[in-house]
Amino acid sequence: MANSKFLCLIFLLVNVCFAAVKxxxxxxxxxxxxxxxxxxxxxxxxxxxxxxxxxxxxxxxRFPCNGSDTTLLPQLLAKKxxxxxxxxxxxxxxxxxxxxxxxxxxxxxxxxxxxxxxxxQSLNQQLRQAVETIQLLxxxxxxxxxxxxxxSSIFYLSFGKxxxxxxxHGNSLGNNGFDFAHILxxxxxxxxxxxxxxxxxxxxxxxxVPLGCAPHALLxxxxxxxxxGDGTRRACLDEVNEVVSYYNRRLEGNIxxxxxxxxxxxxxxxxxxxxxxxxxxxxxxxxxxxVRNACCGVVRGGEMSGCVSTEMACREASSHLWWxxxxxxxxxxTLLAHSAWSSPSLCRPFSLKHML
Numbered sequence: 007m008a009n010s011k012f013l014c015l016i017f018l019l020v021n022v023c024f025a026a027v028k029x030x031x032x033x034x035x036x037x038x039x040x041x042x043x044x045x046x047x048x049x050x051x052x053x054x055x056x057x058x059x060x061x062x063x064x065x066x067x068r069f070p071c072n073g074s075d076t077t078l079l080p081q082l083l084a085k086k087x088x089x090x091x092x093x094x095x096x097x098x099x100x101x102x103x104x105x106x107x108x109x110x111x112x113x114x115x116x117x118x119x120x121x122x123x124x125x126x127q128s129l130n131q132q133l134r135q136a137v138e139t140i141q142l143l144x145x146x147x148x149x150x151x152x153x154x155x156x157x158s159s160i161f162y163l164s165f166g167k168x169x170x171x172x173x174x175h176g177n178s179l180g181n182n183g184f185d186f187a188h189i190l191x192x193x194x195x196x197x198x199x200x201x202x203x204x205x206x207x208x209x210x211x212x213x214x215v216p217l218g219c220a221p222h223a224l225l226x227x228x229x230x231x232x233x234x235g236d237g238t239r240r241a242c243l244d245e246v247n248e249v250v251s252y253y254n255r256r257l258e259g260n261i262x263x264x265x266x267x268x269x270x271x272x273x274x275x276x277x278x279x280x281x282x283x284x285x286x287x288x289x290x291x292x293x294x295x296x297v298r299n300a301c302c303g304v305v306r307g308g309e310m311s312g313c314v315s316t317e318m319a320c321r322e323a324s325s326h327l328w329w330x331x332x333x334x335x336x337x338x339x340t341l342l343a344h345s346a347w348s349s350p351s352l353c354r355p356f357s358l359k360h361m362l
Contacts, residue, residue, distance in 0.1 A: 041108030218246030
């Protein structure tokens with residue numbers, strides 16, 4: 007019996023040493039702490055995380071933010087959580103240490119649904135990159151160490167905006183919009199299940215902002231004039247917001263069900279739609295002066311000019327709600343990050359503060 011216990015102890019020590027040697031050879035001196043991995047569209051990427059960087063920008067906005075990913079919601083949240091800066095996938099050099107700091111697989115104009123006409127990453131393409139990265143970590147660190155790291159890390163997903171923009175341009179506003187939203191919800195639900203199957207246990211899904219209130223929505227008006235036919239300008243297109251809101255509600259419902267059934271996982275939904283509507287309805291309460299016009303990019307006479315140069319931007323971006331034709335300004339992202347961090351009313355069923 008004593009010999010058996012001794013042999014078991016030796017076996018355990020050998021395995022611990024073997025795992026340690028693998029980590030040292032990989033350039034990792036100590037077991038890694040948690041990190042953030044990001045998947046999404048221009049809500050998570052400023053446009054540089056793309057192998058075709060700068061060549062294709064369908065919405066004409068080469069700069070969907072002020073030029074720095076650090077002003078976007080997931081990076082602001084990572085900072086609050088004291089997690090490393092999340093490196094863009096296409097700019098990382100493949101070293102294990104860079105991966106352990108987290109990766110941003112997101113790409114501006116990425117969509118939930120795949121399309122052969124797109125030259126940027128869809129949800130499924132980004133999922134494949136994320137799963138392959140997890141498999142690489144398992145090979146480099148050993149399954150036990152890699153799984154512990156993945157279990158403790160946060161995976162942030164933010165998709166849907168560009169799918170809706172494409173849909174509303176190609177269809178009448180009331181033509182099967184709710185059916186389309188249902189398809190998007192099912193795809194996002196499957197994405198969460200895929201990550202869970204790869205040992206991811208902390209997942210954040212962000213909703214879609216009220217696109218019916220974005221400057222881009224003016225193009226959906228008849229004639230592109232942005233009015234009600236009597237010369238007045240509507241603040242929001244309710245018919246667009248109803249579909250987007252339906253998507254958000256259905257996605258939150260699915261996420262709540264998964265959070266209940268995945269006992270060892272924590273899955274939350276961040277309702278950026280309602281938060282942005284609060285800013286639109288009570289702008290001065292939050293120091294916002296303009297809730298209609300883009301700081302960088304304009305719509306005139308039915309024609310769209312996106313943010314093709316940051317020199318086009320207004321002088322005081324912090325006074326605007328919209329940075330370009332449908333992305334919030336850094337100031338609004340900061341407000342969203344503060345609420346997501348501390349308020350359970352934005353991210354449900356609990357705030358990001360309780361995620362780690």
